[in-house]
Amino acid sequence: MDAQTTHRRGRPRILLGAAAAILVIALSACSGGDFPQSSLHPTSDFGRDIDALYRTILWWAIGVFVVVEAALVVTIIKFRQRRSSKAPQQVHGSTLLEISWTLAPAVVLIFIAVPTIRTIFRTDGTAPEGALQVEVIAHQWWWEFHYPEFGVVTANEMHVPVGRPVALAMTSKDVIHSFWAPKLGGKRDVMPGRTTHIAFSADSVGEVYGQCAEFCGESHANMRMRVVVDDSTGFEAWVAQQLAPPAPAETLSEQEQQGLDLYRTRGCIACHTVEGVSAGVIGPNLSHVGGRSTIASSILPNTAEGLARWLSDPPAEKPGSLMPRMPMTEDEVAALAAYLLSLN
């Protein structure tokens, strides 16, 4: 076969290149680089339970992979057709071999199944007594969080205290969504007409990324969130801030006052709540929106600039968004942004 010999020369280089590319990716993934939404770098008991199980299974899979691919490679090298090859012996099978390679995977599977079932029962979403209850309500395309223990209502950024168990009780106002903050553990679907549960206890302070993981319509990709894990004093401070009424109108700057007027007159009040100003329930509660680090379900930074981008054309940032484009001048947009940032 001439074709084979000509190809053999160029092939190793291409293969080597492809293998190298894949290896580089594998190493960068394992190196613990900056992956804020990674399932491989858990920071909660739920996440660590899954990670430990995942690593057990991964090593078994790698073991099986090496053995079977090696068998394949050895076979194709050893028995490739050569001039000296004789007519092969016509073997039809071997009962002993069939039994052994039926049993071998069964044994491997037992080593996977036992820790699996143990982990299933440990991570089934039941939280210990005294857990912090958070009600999660999913909307197209944002997240609403209620803290019945404190009477706090917020959106898109969930704060939890480090070390204290947290129990999420989740439901949806419209279609099926899925709550997924990978560092804190696995995802769970959030469905209309049902309540589903996640329980976890975060073990290190910091901000983790999350995102809806069940396709939920046009802006599924834009349904993101942040979970902020605070130390206990930080969490208490956050709760206190959420409970404090917004600053009285007279303390606002002139631009912020103009923003408040726009908030009142440009339809915002129909959908949004700002304590003491409006009581809309269609969109996120904005009473303390200035204290959040992101806006529009974490697709933009919560800065004057980010807010201006969002307020001047919401459907451009989040296609399909219920929040319409309101005709406003640049100054009006800046004023409204300044007012929202003052709400912290």
Next chain:
Amino acid sequence: MASSAPADAMTLRSRIWSWVTTTDHKRIGILYGVSAFAFFMLGGFEALIMRLQLSGPDAGIVSADTYNQLFTMHGTTMVFLAVMPLSAAFFNFVVPLQIGARDVAFPRLNAFSYWVFLLGGLFMNVSFLVGAAPNAGWFGYANLTSAQFSPGVNVDFWAIGLQILGIASIAAGINFIVTIVNLRAPGMRLMRMPVFTWMTLVTQFIVVTAFPVITVALVFLMFDRTFGTNFYSVAAGGEVLLWQHLFWLFGHPEVYILILPAMGIVSEVIPTFSRKPLFGYAVVVYSGLLIAILGWGVWAHHMFQVGLGPIADSVFAATTMLIAIPTGVKIFNWIATMWGGKLNFTTAMLFSVGFIAMFIIGGLSGVMHSSPPADLQQTDTYFVVAHFHYVLVGGAVLGLFSGIYYWWPKVFGRMLSESIGKWHFWLTVIGANLTFFPMHFIGLLGMPRRIYTYDAALGLDTMNLVATIGAFAMALGSLVFVGNVLWTWRKGEAADANPWDGAMLEWAMPSPPPVYNFSVIPTVKSRLPLWSEDGYEPKPLPEDPPGPIHLPGGSYWPFVTAVGIIVAAAGLLTGSLWVALAGIGVLVVGIYAWALEPFEV
């Protein structure tokens, strides 16, 4: 000269007419193959646009809604319009030859299946032309598909289109079950059937049992959308999870509908090019059966993230893990077939070996998410995308390409170029690994599926770019294949009856086969009718038929009946009662004329 032009036109017209009215399983097989490959290229084109969009964060190549249409149609197209009908091309062409039959049991029903499939596929894709392609995912989860959340005709195109395709699949399924059970040559006992025919039989049983399940789910959906019933409407006491259970009760067996035919192909190719019979024939057959049966008991592993409770999760984890055993057994038997053989690495053989190498990876990642807690991190992310593309591209598509290279000489009487074929193979395999291997990491590091944009802060740009480059390498591979076909068309070497020295009956007749297939229906004495019992030694069959062979003529009524179905569907889609009634009228006339058509022509 002047008189030859109209004569040519006549020939062309009558040639097209002969394809429209054909009931020859071989020509229908070719029709399936050509149509499915066209849809395969279309689905691949959709994938390329998606990969361009994801080559960097916020790439802005297409809008959110266009992206959603693309991934919905990519999945739907590849499953229902590319891989299934490409398998059907082989069922049609190869199975009657392998069992020693002159045609399938119901040749006109066979033509009907093809036309319904083709028109159904076109029906669904016409949606692009009116800017309303399906956009709720190939899995179409309720209640996103409800009239409230998907008010356009996008989902109607999908729901009606899938039901049309279901008709084609079920009709073909019944046809092939009857064919394989009844039309085998004398002496071809079940346990002497070629493994490809066995896997076809198993697949068709899954088709005729699984498609009714999705039909039920789709009828509910259509009634909810069209007539305001409340099967999936939570507010009225309906249940969104009903859809998921029905869909995956169909959807998981569907996975085996996609992969078992490819496994059958590999089981033909490897023995031929190893010069050894298949190792553990009975075990390979039984493991195929077992996969089909176990496939019915695993559907809820697509729903671990729903939270069905620890008991249900444990049971479905166990059944899912069990499926790994017969699958692994097949792989071991293929390797054992090659062991001690004299391996000739033709392009067909390379694709089969590539199938094994990549299917191992897809199988192992499958075991990884058979574990529900691990799956909670993996499902609905690019890890799953990586997994099923290793199974469906590395598995099904490589297997089908292996079959194309293997049976091409039989179908067209010409040999595909081996040297171009090797370029095709290496580009496809390297491209596929470059595309799908990084997706394991992309998913584990936090990228969900079905998102048209992602946050640059996730740190996944480079890996996504690599995946995009791989996708273009794969696309180039497919173009090289098209080039190979064109080259072969013009300059391909003529093939003799048995160019690979294969063992099965399809190699016993000239290439391409005469319209009557076998000069004499052979009597089968072993599993390897063209090889001698102890040792490889090709045995030819007699050349010319000793007496005249009667064959039924063509019929256009299957085509007319299929058109009736499409017109009725268009009426349903547009809400026009008159169009629907016209379609039903054509359908009824078609069925009656078909039934009363004289058998002798």
